[in-house]
Amino acid sequence: MKYGEIVRGIFEKRINRFISEVYIDGVKIQVHVKNTGRLKELFQPGAEVLLESTNNPNRKTKYSIIAVLKENNWVNIDSQAPNAVAFDAVKEGKITEIGEVDFLKREVTYGASRFDLYFKQGDEEGFIEVKGVTLENEGIVMFPDAPTTRGTKHVLELAEAAEKGYRCAILFVVQLKGCRKFVPNRETDPAFADALLKAAEAGVQILAYDTVVTEDGMTLDSAVPVELI
Structure with missing residues (x-):
């Protein structure tokens, strides 16, 4: 399976099951989390993440986290x-x-x-x-x-x-x-x-x-x- 437009970011913190804060190009924004699991071992401050961009005008967030870098390997966290x-x-x-x-x-x-x-x-x-x-x-x-x-x-x-x-x-x-x-x-x-x-x-x-x-x-x-x- 393939995603659309992908950008990199730096994980800051998780606010709730659905929303996290991430830095993209030095700017902190709120993004969607495509997994409601705990993911505590992955969502560490400073972890590099991959985010999928969307142009859906009905979305409150433009980006969704799809993967986290762990020990130089990407771990996909998209539950779908x-x-x-x-x-x-x-x-x-x-x-x-x-x-x-x-x-x-x-x-x-x-x-x-x-x-x-x-x-x-x-x-x-x-x-x-x-x-x-x-x-x-x-x-x-x-x-x-x-x-x-x-x-x-x-x-x-x-x-x-x-x-x-x-x-x-x-x-x-x-x-x-x-x-x-x-x-x-x-x-x-x-x-x-x-x-x-x-x-x-x-x-x-x-x-x-x-x-x-x-x-x-x-x-x-x-x-x-x-x-x-």
Whole structure:
């Protein structure tokens, strides 16, 4: 996926979940944050950031933060990007564990949930739930970075769909390079970690892929080992 016009800035502070203060060319302005997660390890004063510009007259802010520089590598923090990247990768058959699909659609309702991707593969039907991952520590990437009741609900309903014969997968899109394994963040959200184990036992594929993050985009790259326990 590609962004439009991109500018660089220097992060100052986060005001709330949606707004931060950033210096662009030495001028401090308020910008939109395209992620409501905590991101404390990334949003440090003085961190270099990438911002997407918009000309939408209805927007209160002209810029949105899409990436943060961490240890000389860009980490994409756009919460909408993983779904777009996953859709493109599945459509192009780039995810080995999924393979080629005959039909692919975004945001399809099943039961009380709306899963990110629905696909057909011959006589099989399936769902893929996509989760963006930005939390990294010494090469280990984790999800979530804050408790997510909604995420746990989706995982459990995906497990139910798998038990009813659908082919199901949870795809963790790691929004950076240089990681060696993915683990659920049990310390932050034990319920989500337990749900992930239950889903795996029900036959849901638990997948993680890293990405190549550039100044103007992000693409799915390589599989990352998953460790659930």
